[in-house]
Amino acid sequence: MNCSKIKEINGIDHVGDVPSAKKGIIDFLSGEDRFKDSVPKETLNSYKKGREIAVEIENILNGDQRAY
Numbered sequence: 458m459n460c461s462k463i464k465e466i467n468g469i470d471h472v473g474d475v476p477s478a479k480k481g482i483i484d485f486l487s488g489e490d491r492f493k494d495s496v497p498k499e500t501l502n503s504y505k506k507g508r509e510i511a512v513e514i515e516n517i518l519n520g521d522q523r524a525y
Contacts, residue, residue: 472503474503475503477503477504477507478504478506478507480492480496481493481504481511482508482510482511484504484507484508485515486515492504
């Protein structure tokens with residue numbers, strides 16, 4: 458995989474609250490919203506940013522798989 462593509466993801470350098478963003482990434486990739494209720498309202502935007510990042514990472518990975 459070309460790791461330079463990950464650096465192109467908009468907003469990856471600033472997610473706000475990192476633990477909330479990690480929960481968003483995990484929830485998206487697992488297909489469940491297990492951690493969403495544990496995220497404080499003031500950091501919900503970071504959770505959403507984490508989900509956006511997970512979508513972009515999944516798209517990059519799917520694109521690489523199609524190349525083989």
